[in-house]
Amino acid sequence: MSPTRAEVCVVAAAEIFRGAGEIMASPMSTVTTIGARLARLTFEPDLLLSDGEALFFADVPAIGSGAPIEGWIPFSKVFDVVASGRRHVVMGANQLDRFGNQNLSAFGPLQHPKRQMFGVRGAPGNTINHATSYFVPNHSPRVFCDTVDVVSGIGYDKVDATNPAYRFHHLHRVVSNLGVFDFGGPESTMRALSLHPGVSADEVAEQTSFEVAGLTEAGETRLPTDEELRLIRDVLDPKGFRDKEVRA
């Protein structure tokens, strides 16, 4: 059976962590959690993975399952890790603009929103302290918009180069159901690195409000290896939760 779109996304999510070393990987969705675990089982064995609650896993369980633990990471200590910089988070986004400004807080005016979501959560602290990536399972112009209503996660145009407090800001990747992107375009704008098999440049352009740099030059996202497919299908996600987040 050839790889599904969700499986291509899992591998792209795993690739987010290539070279990360001994840091805490904090994926915030199903596909990115499978991706981080896949990275840990293959090319990044020193990643630290938590149960999303307060414990570090010693082994790598299937999604939704438990595993032996190796340590304790209550929320208070997570903030210590954030400030230390030894972390790479993959957040979701209700809105994301071309400079990487992200919104998961609310839509509309700050003190009188039209729709309320979570509030800024840890996004301001994450983005200014350590590597941050985003995963968007439904690439659309509503998400990839010209201007975000609330800046929760900070983009490149917010960085004050004269203030060293911003020196740790780094948006590493955006993975969507259509492709893999970074912020290597002109003036640190969003750039296409690869499109998933079967996705055209026109489709990405139609589903994005702003111009995506490098769209015509972008190659194809790499396919999962046989071993990666086995790990995804038989070990990490035998029940197929990935297909609920990224539909075929």
Added chain:
Amino acid sequence: MRDKTMTLDEVVGELRSGMTIGIGGWGSRRKPMALVRALLRSDVTDLTVVTYGGPDLGLLCSAGKVRKAYYGFVSLDSAPFYDPWFAQARTSGQLVVREMDEGMVKCGLQAAAARLPFLPIRAGLGSSVVDFWEGELKTVDSPYPTDGQTETLIAMPALQLDAALVHLDLADRHGNAAYTGVDPYFDDLYCLAAERRYVSVDRVVDTEELVKTVPRQALLLNRMMIDGVVEAPGGAHFTFAGEYGRDERFQKHYVAAAQSAESWTEFKARYLDVSESEYQAAVAAFAEESR
């Protein structure tokens, strides 16, 4: 040693309208819900609330008791995630909010605990947090250069509280208290940041039993940090505590009830316009019915 045991309504009797109140727990986890329900039964209102918000803030908003809210997020932690009453209060413009990064809440409580006017933090810079605070949030320049440049950071102001409400699993009658789950959350900091400090617990036990039941590290609160202890079995319901899980079914029931005036009137009559023991009985009956 002083016996600090009180009833839920006695605690609320010590609170006043207009106070700044910190509420412990996190999202839909170990929230002092019985104390929140006691607040709903009282006429205390016009509150400023400091919280990692969940249904505690939602219920207070349902009764129009919140004027201003300081929070890192508001979440029910399971689907549908967004609290309906907080959302309603926000979209109708009833609240003044000082939304901030989650780490800034911890930082502000630490500043208050140490009696400092502020603590520097990186989180918040460049984001809409600064705009949410409408001039109340300032920056501070480091007197020590970083690579020959001045590092300018957020000066997180102390989150001083008039009162703190927290729920733990076990306490003695003097205010020594422990959690038994996986996370202390920030309940110690809320107590250290507050003038008046109240803890509800699932069980009040002798000091000897308390200290032999939990490891030393779980003894989160000592006597200096607490003014009142309330025994409230199931007092975190419908959020979870160390000895019971979240009542997901009831939380969904709460969300569904908020969708119309009729269903909320019914919910309020059955679960909120009643004593805590009647609430617990109604919850047991709901569990029975929805089996």
